[in-house]
Amino acid sequence: MPRFAANLTMMYTEYAFLDRFAAAAKDGFKAVEYLFPYDFHADEIRARLDANGLTQVLFNAPPGNWAGGERGMASIPGREDEFRRGIDTALAYTRVIGNRKLHVMAGLVGADQPRAKHREVYLSNLAYAARAAQADGVTILIEPINTRDMPGFFLTHQHEAQAICAEVGAPNLKVQFDCYHCQIVEGDLAVKLKRDMAGIGHIQIAGVPERHEPDTGELNYPYLFELIDSLGYGGHIGCEYRPRAGTSAGLGWLKPYLGANS
Known part of the structure; x- marks a missing residue:
């Protein structure tokens, strides 16, 4: 049965960030993720995790000037x-917070930019990140993201991400499979999960197309959850969606899975 992590960047936004940990735990979550921890001291976040019996699953490496529109470097x-x-900064945080997965965003590339050069830099940077993370037992993740939500994002397709991981050749470099992004860009999720599961390091979900709870939209998540289980995925599934209304009120879909949510 799948285990779920609340994404505290998108969920529980009715609370201040540090108060979202307690809110997620109260609703039965045993794990969390979010985009960035860097506005807070790592010790502050670890204290919230420990106080609420939560496991940190992952966060993102610094993305450049996020407020200015950058989406990774x-x-x-x-x-x-x-x-x-x-x-280096992100790994210092993982040592305190305890997560063993770190998402590295590729960045935005203009249509007139030389993709071959960007790919060369991407592979070199990912090799560095994987080497740096290996001593801490951290897996580096790369994620294809749809260009409807994030125009110009460098990495968009699952096969591209898998090919990049294979080319870098680091055992701790894997793909973050976001069902929402994959459905928008290419669909055929079940086939891709079966094909690529060995190279998938983390999975995320949201309803398509509105990015609300996974009980609405065009994806059959109960079927996908059973498939993911049958393929032997042992990690958490990140709930990276925007609740339609209050977060807690929209968690009816989660109740059948709470027994395994640890």
Whole structure:
């Protein structure tokens, strides 16, 4: 039975960030994820995790100027030193917070930019990140993201992500399979999960197309959850969706799975 992690960037936004941990635990979650921890000291976050019996699943490495519209630096030429400093910062946080997965965003690339050069930089940066993370037992994740929500994002398709991981060849570099993004870009999720499960390090969900709870929209999540279980996936499934109304009020879909949610 699948285990779920509340995404505290999108869920429980009716609370201040540090108060979302308690709200998630009260609703039965045993694990959490979010985009970035860097506005807070790692010790502050660890204290909230411990106080509420929560496991941290993952967060993202620094993405550059997020408020200014940047969405990662891993494929951006000329930002290599900044990227490496960001990986060092992120790993320092993982050592305190305890997660063993770190998502690295590829970045935005204009249509007139040389994709081959960006790919070269991407592979080099990912190799660095994987080497740096290996000593801490951390897996680096890369995620294909749909360009409807994030125009210009460098990595968009599952087969591209799997090919990049294979080319880098690091055992701790895997793909973050977001069902929402995959459905929008290419669909055929069941076939891709069967094909790629060995290279998938984390899974996320949301309803399509509105990105609300997974009990609405065009995806049959109960079927996908059974399939994911049958394929031997042992990680958490991140609930990276925007609740239609209050977060707790929309969790009816979760109740059948709460017994395994640890």
